[in-house]
Amino acid sequence: MAEGTVPIIFVGGFLGAGKTTLLWEAARVLIARGKKVGLITNDQAPGLVDTGFLRRQGVSVGEVAGSCFCCDFGGLIREARGLRHSVGADALIAEPVGSCTDLSATILQPLKENFREDFRITPLTVLADPMRLAGVLADERGGLHPGAAYIYWKQLEEADVIAVNKSDLIGAGERARLCGQLGARLPETAVRFMSAATADGVEAWLDAVLAGAEGGGRVVAVDYDTYADGEAALGWLNATYELRRSDGAPAWDNFASDVMGRLGRALARDGAAIGHVKMLLEAGDDHLAVNLTRTGDAPSARGAIRGAPERALLTINARVEMAPERLREFVGAAVAEGAGTGIVVAPAEIRALRPGRPKPTHRYREVFVATASRAPRRRTWGRWLVVILGLFLVAYALFLMRAWPA
Numbered sequence: 001m002a003e004g005t006v007p008i009i010f011v012g013g014f015l016g017a018g019k020t021t022l023l024w025e026a027a028r029v030l031i032a033r034g035k036k037v038g039l040i041t042n043d044q045a046p047g048l049v050d051t052g053f054l055r056r057q058g059v060s061v062g063e064v065a066g067s068c069f070c071c072d073f074g075g076l077i078r079e080a081r082g083l084r085h086s087v088g089a090d091a092l093i094a095e096p097v098g099s100c101t102d103l104s105a106t107i108l109q110p111l112k113e114n115f116r117e118d119f120r121i122t123p124l125t126v127l128a129d130p131m132r133l134a135g136v137l138a139d140e141r142g143g144l145h146p147g148a149a150y151i152y153w154k155q156l157e158e159a160d161v162i163a164v165n166k167s168d169l170i171g172a173g174e175r176a177r178l179c180g181q182l183g184a185r186l187p188e189t190a191v192r193f194m195s196a197a198t199a200d201g202v203e204a205w206l207d208a209v210l211a212g213a214e215g216g217g218r219v220v221a222v223d224y225d226t227y228a229d230g231e232a233a234l235g236w237l238n239a240t241y242e243l244r245r246s247d248g249a250p251a252w253d254n255f256a257s258d259v260m261g262r263l264g265r266a267l268a269r270d271g272a273a274i275g276h277v278k279m280l281l282e283a284g285d286d287h288l289a290v291n292l293t294r295t296g297d298a299p300s301a302r303g304a305i306r307g308a309p310e311r312a313l314l315t316i317n318a319r320v321e322m323a324p325e326r327l328r329e330f331v332g333a334a335v336a337e338g339a340g341t342g343i344v345v346a347p348a349e350i351r352a353l354r355p356g357r358p359k360p361t362h363r364y365r366e367v368f369v370a371t372a373s374r375a376p377r378r379r380t381w382g383r384w385l386v387v388i389l390g391l392f393l394v395a396y397a398l399f400l401m402r403a404w405p406a
């Protein structure tokens, strides 16, 4: 087990920003330094592609499923402590749900007040996809539902560090432009650029947050009605299918790309804005991840399934601006059409939902500042226990000395 406080890094940011890719890359850097790392993923429902993908990379992963971290603070603590004790993690990196905000008020501040002996809270990093960021900087909404755009801006506002990811996709001119626009909107916030995919800038970011001041330096005002509207604008679908392939059916990799292509085109025809669609196809020791992060974009794939194994497991996570029931139909149709007659599809679990109104376990109105007179609550309880025990012992001693009144 790791002794002393363990740094915990929160990587927030909108759907598709590259959080999971960064978690994996940062874990690789720390593992190469001889550290033990625990990752914590989060989703509104079980069956998370990110968890499956990260576990496939051989790193220890805890998952809080069924609620965001802020609404299941106890679940977050359970996973963080579990990773700290079971694998002796020296560092924890956590990825909140991409449509979640107000992390500073609901997670970082309560951690700082009540768990500072266990965890060191590093600066809150909010990751941004440069194209989506350019969109919201240009017209405030960037093509998102107004509530989703509100969430996007709140994420940026509460960040200790904004990390513009995917810097491999933009040139120096675009970097300077984004930097200037962010500086004008959020002059107090540190901005850095990195590419989680190529690892460029990841180590420098990691060193900066690990050495940085305590995180959660600001708490922003959040209108929970608008926040809830933004979350509810997205249909949420987590589905798992068991697949069996007959001879002559398309290769697994082609099948996965075909399903994603069909789904992407169908959603584009319907005019539905994609938060992200992720697929993980697993067969034996191999896996293939396919992602689509915006309507009209080409899917990107990572990994491969070698040979022609008979069975495979397909997990799909889709967050799209449409009713969950319709999303279920779109996904079901794409899988069935992609499978054709050569692949038998058996749905194992399908959950389609609209995230409910966020009801955080804790919410701080201001930044928690540790002072001698405002010690962590658990210590205060400990002190009371010592006082009560002391009084009891004194009373017992008096009784033994027969000084106790009859």
Ligand SMILES: Nc1nc2c(ncn2[C@@H]2O[C@H](COP(=O)(O)OP(=O)(O)O)[C@@H](O)[C@H]2O)c(=O)[nH]1
Pocket (backbone or CB within 6 Å): 013, 014, 015, 016, 017, 018, 019, 020, 021, 022, 050, 098, 165, 166, 167, 168, 169, 194, 195, 196, 197, 198, 276, 291, 292, 293, 300
């Ligand atoms: N070009 C490029 N793509 C990236 C980078 N980081 C992530 N991606 C891709 O962006 C998509 C979403 O990444 P993911 O880590 O799942 O995002 P999340 O939803 O924020 O966790 C995937 O297709 C990734 O391969 C990057 O630095 N450069």
Ligand SMILES: [Mg+2]
Pocket (backbone or CB within 6 Å): 019, 020, 021, 050, 095
């Ligand atoms: Mg992710």
